[in-house]
Amino acid sequence: MPSAADVAYYLFHISELRAIIQWKTWHNPVHERDESKEGPDLKECFRFLNLTSRSFAAVIQELHPELLVPVCLFYLCLRGLDTIEDDMTIDIAQKEPLLRQFHEHLEDETWNFDGNGPNEKDRELLVKFEVVAKEFNKVKEEYRVIIADITKRMGNGMADYAKNADQNANGVKTIKDYELYCHYVAGLVGEGLTRLFVEAKLANPALLQRPELMESMGQLLQQTNIIRDIREDHDDKRYFWPKEVWSKYVNKFDELFLPENQEKALQCSSEMVLIALNRADECLFYMAGIKEQSVFNFVAIPQSMAMATLELCFQNPTLFERNIKITKGTACQLMTESTQNLQLVCDVFRRYARKIHRKNNPSDPHFLDISIACGKIERFIEGIFPTQTPRVLPPGAEQTVAQDSEEEAKRKADQAEAKQDVLYIGIAIAVTLAIISAVMIGAAWFFGARFDLAFAELKKGNLKPPKESGVLENIASAYDAQGHNEL
Amino acid sequence: MIALPSMPPAHVLVTGGSGFLGAAIVKALLDRHPDWTITVLDIHAPSEDILRRNSSFVEADVTSSSSINAAFSKIQPDLVMHCAGIVPARRHRYSTNQKQWEKVKTINYQGTKNVLNAALASGCRKFVYTSSCTVVIDDLAHDYFNMNEKTPLGHATLHYGKSKGMAEQYVLSHEHAEKGLQACALRPCTIIGPGDTAVISLIHDLIAKGETYFIIGDGDNLYDFIYIDNAVVAHVLAIENMLTTATAAGEAFFISNEEPVYFWDFFAYLWAQFGHVPRFRVKIPMAVAWVAGLAAEVVTYFTGAAATVDRGSVWDAVRTQYSDNSKARDILGYRPKIGLAEGVRRSCADYKDYLARQANVDSNETA
Known part of the structure; x- marks a missing residue:
């Protein structure tokens, strides 16, 4: 049931309501799961998918049949790792080997794990992890190799991070560390997915030759989440904003949340937004390499959401007070726009780049760099979809000889x-x-008409006609009387 | 810049070598190639610290062919770097005055002809010309997104772009190539940097005039700028290319900071360097501004005073123009080394010093 606040909100934001209705009415999945052909274990896997993911469950289930199950299992494997990494009740001595060896259990149809704390929301997935292994063993070997490789590397990355007690206590130090963390938790996912897409012949193999593109896909998403979740993470004592950034504005991380430091905090968040924004053009480049509609939707929706979230966080002091997120209406609008073609997604990127540009504050130390980052997005889009307006030189325009000729004299x-x-x-x-x-x-x-009287009054400096009735007659008679006296 | 394998000593003549860009090129050449001989040709003498180094000075005026021929009779440079020129500033940029055009044309076009002809006569066969992106954009009528060297030129109507375009076409003409001339042209966009008093001052003056509260158009138009050091890098690379492989011969290259930025943001950032952040900024539709520009022109026509706004500056302020530097990257190996934000900060710091010095001079004079 929508709450009263929701009703009030959408009454004043009719276009957002329209976007929601439009999405619900007109969105046709490119592909749909065929549940009749699914065994009980696979059904259980999809149940876990719906249980553990809010944002990805829907798009995964609309994927091309060739990749539907592999991507679902890939997601569950990574979610399993994440559930171990996130659980602060597991001792590091137990956690580290668990993370490093997790990939070895993927083919083991008996392995499961019930060591998670009782409050861990996704603990059920690990308790019944054998269903994932059973389905995993049924997918093509090429896909299994990719999934196991990424799970192994991510597990090791997470173990390194978890072991680094110093980082846990004080958070991430340098921008390089921050990007390395994002690489382990998101960049690697980008790599795994890209390899799956290319293996299934649904994406251009050239994407594998430009690894920085798939890296940027993961980085933009992860960095945006880290920026948006600053308050929540701070309350949970997790620190992902690198010290290299925040130490420029405050001495202690906590001080970002003090009302008197609002300006400093906003400047700090601007720098974080800038780092993320510089990845946007590479994300568009990546999406240009996707050949199949359902895969395009799968990659484009989260990217559009990330751009909108970055814009929402930019120059927004609420970021430090509570959890903020884009409205459902905006989300539906973005989903509609992100499930069609690259040009519409480019329009979304440009729209949010310009919104960021308009919110940009000249007092901010990164003002010009943010403006340049927005310009970089616009420029990239211009490269693939050139502007066509009457203000652009027509394609057939010819080179002429610049000279001071007779013709010009005639002109x-x-x-x-x-x-x-x-x-x-x-x-x-x-x-x-x-x-x-x-x-x-x-x-x-x-x-x-008595122009003489008007001029005389103007000379005295009375620019407005008198308001009181009778005054006019008095003035007139006064002037006339003067004249009579002289006679 | 990557150090090139040792190049044989060369003699380079830099025209306009005492100017903003020319002096910086001379200095970079002296730094990078201590064994080269650099001759500065200018109407003004270069600074002391340049003269103390491996350089000499020839006083000559590019507009006078006899002066230039006399200068070349004494020297045989391996390469001529032709930087000398005039940039009509402020209201002169949009001038339609015939006398003003004759003046600009004489310096930029006739001057280039004089230098090139004298160089050819002296036996020099290598020529680098500082052209300008205005050879394309000075028609004021169009937006140029990602323009490159295939974008046609010859449509420029403003004096500067037209004169530079005429000169560029003269330099790169087949007729000269057939005579054995190897020439290339660089087309920098608006150059900023320490020592520049044209661009920064123009924008800075708007603070005192109270004209920082307006944005003409939607404010979404992108514009190209280039920091002086990057322009110098491109010139040095072009000179080195012409003296070695000469793969750049016959070519023109757009050069910029490769960081197109919203035109009005560039202004705002520059003002912020002087501590001025407008409390609000009103967007004025293009059409309204155009009429206001026309009105201002009418007023100044009668009063003779200089206006900041006219129809030309309105066109300049609402349009988009930025270039694609791929060709300069591929052939010259050009990469901008100083970012635009850093460039603006350095330029403004220098301009602040300049203003402080001026203030000192003024107060000393009154005292």
């Missing part, structure tokens, strides 16, 4: 003539106005 003469015409028209208008004015003033005078 100048024409211009001069045109100028003279304008002058004559001007004079004609002025003369007409003068005649009309003369006639009107003359007529007024003829019927007895």
